[in-house]
Amino acid sequence: MHIPDGLIDLKLSAGLIGTAGAAVIYSLYKLRDALAVSGENTLYRMGMVAALIFSAQMFKFPIDNGTSVHLIGGALAAVLLGPFAGTVVISVVLTIQMLFFADGGVLPLGANIVNMALVGTILCYYIYYAIKQWVPEWLAIIAASWISLVLADFSCALEIGLSGTIPFGDVTPAMVKAYAVIGTIEAFITVALVYVLRSLLSPPEGHKVKQ
Amino acid sequence: MKKALLFVLAVTAIASFFVSVNPDGLAHEGRISTVSEAIAGVLITLSVFWLAAFMYKEKN
Numbered sequence: 001m002h003i004p005d006g007l008i009d010l011k012l013s014a015g016l017i018g019t020a021g022a023a024v025i026y027s028l029y030k031l032r033d034a035l036a037v038s039g040e041n042t043l044y045r046m047g048m049v050a051a052l053i054f055s056a057q058m059f060k061f062p063i064d065n066g067t068s069v070h071l072i073g074g075a076l077a078a079v080l081l082g083p084f085a086g087t088v089v090i091s092v093v094l095t096i097q098m099l100f101f102a103d104g105g106v107l108p109l110g111a112n113i114v115n116m117a118l119v120g121t122i123l124c125y126y127i128y129y130a131i132k133q134w135v136p137e138w139l140a141i142i143a144a145s146w147i148s149l150v151l152a153d154f155s156c157a158l159e160i161g162l163s164g165t166i167p168f169g170d171v172t173p174a175m176v177k178a179y180a181v182i183g184t185i186e187a188f189i190t191v192a193l194v195y196v197l198r199s200l201l202s203p204p205e206g207h208k209v210k211q
Numbered sequence: 212m213k214k215a216l217l218f219v220l221a222v223t224a225i226a227s228f229f230v231s232v233n234p235d236g237l238a239h240e241g242r243i244s245t246v247s248e249a250i251a252g253v254l255i256t257l258s259v260f261w262l263a264a265f266m267y268k269e270k271n
Contacts, residue, residue: 039271040264044212047260051219051253058226058249096255101248200215 001070001156001179002097003112005105009163016159017110023118024091030084042085045201049077050089052193057093061182069178072152074120075128075145075190080197083125090117111159115152124148138191145187146180153179223253 008016034042053073060070073093077086091113097103104112128144135143157175161168227249 035267040268043260043264043267047257047264048212048215048219050260051256052222054252054256055219055223055226055249058230058245060230092259093256096252096259100255101252196218197215200218201212 001072001112001115001153002094002104003108003115003156003160005107007105007160007163007165008108008111009165010107012159012163013107013110015110016114017107020091020110020113020118023087023122024113027084027087027091027122031088034082034085042081046081046085046089048201049073049080049086049197050093052197053077053089054093054096056189057097061178069153069175069182071182071186071189072116072120072149073190074116074152075124075141075148075186076193076197078121078125078144079128079141079190079194080201083122086121086125087117090121111156115156115159119155120148120152123151138195141191141194142187145190146183149183149186150176150179153183219253223249 031042038045053076056071056073056076058070072090074086074090077089080086081089094104094109094112094116098106098109098112124144124147127147128140131143132140153175154172157168157172160166160171227246230245230249
């Protein structure tokens with residue numbers, strides 16, 4: 001899902017960079033609330049989750065049209081850290097991948113953040129939060145993870161299609177089908193990781209993270 | 212926190228092994244090995260947040 005350079009129209013890239021920048025700045029602003037409650041412990045937790053997501057995103061599978069599908073980890077970040085800290089985590093991971101490992105282009109960084117951090121994390125959190133009112137939490141995590149992953153993928157396909165580099169009708173079915181399958185795998189992995197990491201990263205008494 | 216770090220390192224080891232035996236088939240000219248990439252990426256990612264935590268602690 002990491003869009004490389006040359007696949008997205010320049011004007012669209014600029015607009016998505018602006019959108020992603022605004023979202024990250026707002027998320028950093030909201031992160032102050034969590035820092036006020038848990039202090040630097042929040043940042044250590046974010047670091048652990050970010051490192052885990054970096055590793056998880058290495059599980060890649062090639063599909064047509066010169067791209068690949070992989071685990072994203074947006075649901076994991078959203079459920080464990082909340083929507084805004086989760087967005088910062090995914091954005092930092094994407095930026096490191098772009099800067100140090102040529103994973104994703106420079107100009108499409110905004111598009112990648114919009115797809116994986118905004119749709120894959122913030123939207124995922126609110127889907128999870130809404131579904132959790134009606135079903136057990138584990139089921140809400142599975143549903144939110146799968147829905148947000150497919151939506152993030154559709155957003156990616158839409159950006160590529162709108163840019164005209166690959167016809168929308170060609171790129172969308174291949175990516176959505178692939179992510180519908182990998183989304184199921186990610187959903188179950190996310191549930192397992194959420195419960196494991198909650199036990200490993202449990203904050204000290206009286207230091208609950210404010211969402 | 213130490214247990215979480217060990218867990219992250221274990222996942223990184225599994226991920227790097229998986230990628231080394233199942234390359235994604237895409238063209239990555241001049242890229243470093245997947246194992247090095249995994250270790251370096253995790254260290255850089257942890258460093259960013261731990262540096263931020265250190266700076267936050269010093270500031271407050």
